Amino acid sequence: MKLASLKHRRDGKLILVSRDLTQAVDASDIALTLQDALDEWDKLSPLLQARYEALNDNNIGERFPFNPADCESPLPRAFQWADGSAYVNHVELVRKARGADMPESFWTDPLMYQGVSDKFIGPRENIELCDEAWGCDFEAEVAVITDDVAMATPSEKAGSHIKLLMLVNDVSLRNLIPSELAKGFGFFQSKPASSFSPVAVTPDELGESWQENKVHLPLEVFLNGEQFGAPNAGVDMTFDFAELVAHAAKSRHLGAGTIIGSGTVSNLDRSKGSCCIAERRMLEILDLGSPKTPFLLYGDKVSIEMHDKEGRSIFGKIDQEVVPYR
Template sequence: MKLASLNQGRDGELIVVSRDLARAVRATDIAPTLQAAIEHWETLAPRLEQRYAQLNDSTAEGAFDLDQRALHSPLPRTYNWADGSAYLNHVQLVRQARNAEMPDSFWHDPLMYQGGGDAFIAPTEDIEAVSEEHGIDFEGELAVITDDVPMGVDAAAAAEHIKLIMLVNDVSLRGLIPGELAKGFGFFQAKPASSFSPICVTPDELGNAWQDSRVHLPLTVHLNGETFGQPEAGPDMIFGFAELVAHAARTRHLGAGAVIGSGTVSNPGPDGGPGKPVGDGGVGYSCLAEVRMVEKILYGESRTPFLRFGDRVRLEMFNRDGQSIFGAIDQQVVAYHAP
């Protein structure tokens, strides 16, 4: 099943989207918003599935052609947005570039930070930034939406609470990160609003690409119309989503609508070393920081600039038949001017 939210009001209006993303039908008579649907998932999901089946066989009343530009992030806001860093190749490169060892605990205990969930960016909305000097970066990721998760669940039980999957652009301000981390209290200003793919899907929509709570498909990243990366999301995800959800719920209950992110999708090279750019025969990258770290390791300096005003980023994932699964996050970076 595929669901989305029309960009209406702070929490959007729930719609069901066809498998090919071409058509949609309102579902506000079942649940006004996706948040309301996820809070009563066991009761409402069968009704939404029925409407999804009707939409795909062209029997749904009130169906309309879908314009993805009319959509918000599936959850325009959430009570809980926590982002992990499950691709340790990414972490390792960043630390290697500054000659820092990676603690052994990172391989056993997931990294995770608490993000701001009060207002996400719509998937085709501009990314507003105060200054290019802040080191504006994109981060291509995946995320899951859970129903109510009890505190202390193990990974096997946590897997049953994963209800929906989507893509993420976790916008980061790299120039602000070192100063914030030096305070010993984590990210805040360095992590502005994130955005999510226009469509979220139930795990069964991914078929055998959904295994071990991981999505085994490449994430396609374009920067200013050029292919920047096509890293595989499955094999190098050290902690699957079930483990990330269990980690988030270790000492707290997670309310329905909790969003848990994977961290930046990242692959090492075939020899275990830094991956190569697409132009050099590699799978590329899903953030600018990583290519900059690789450049620093190989050449002694970073050569690729961070995002500038006017740059455009597009994130999308396709199934094995070449069909877009989640729609596209397609955004331009613009200067923000305070009122």
């Protein structure tokens, strides 16, 4: 199934989107919002699936053209958004960039922070930035949405709680991070609102590309129309999504609609490029002695997308421009 949220009040209006992302149909009579659907997923998902199949079979009359610009992020706001760092190779590089050592435990115990979730940026909305000097960066990731997860759920069982997947642009303000972390209390000002793909999909939509709780496809990032990177999200992922969900649930229950991010996708094979500027800058420091790629400036455009093995877009495209906040 592919689901999206049309712009409507604060939490959107639920629609189903055809597999080829060209057509949509209203689903708000089944569940007004995606959060409503997740709250009663076992009861409502069969009804949504039946309408989704009718949409793809051209067996429904009320369909309309799908326009991602009319959509919020699938969950316009969420009760919880926790972002991991499953690609430890990326963590190591970025920590080097700010002169921080990496403890050995990072290879066995995931990093995770709790991000802004009361209002996400829409997939085609601008990234508003107060000051270019803050070092604005994109971070291309994959995320999952869960149903209710009980506290202390082990990773062997956590995978069954993954109901949907999305793409993420986890916006970071790199030049605010060092002084903020030096206080010893974690990210806050350096991690503003993130954005998600126009469409969220059930794992079965990925077919064989969803294995071992990982998405085995390249995540494509373009900066100002030029490809910045396309690392494979299933390669070099130290912690799979089931392990990330279990980590988040270690000491708390996770409510339906919890979003868990993978962290910036990164491959050891440097020919695949990068999914954030900070990683490229660190590689430039290692190769050239100093960084050459600037962080995002006003007018820069970022897009993030993933295609299946037949070249079809799965989640739609995150497509954004950095603009001054006024």
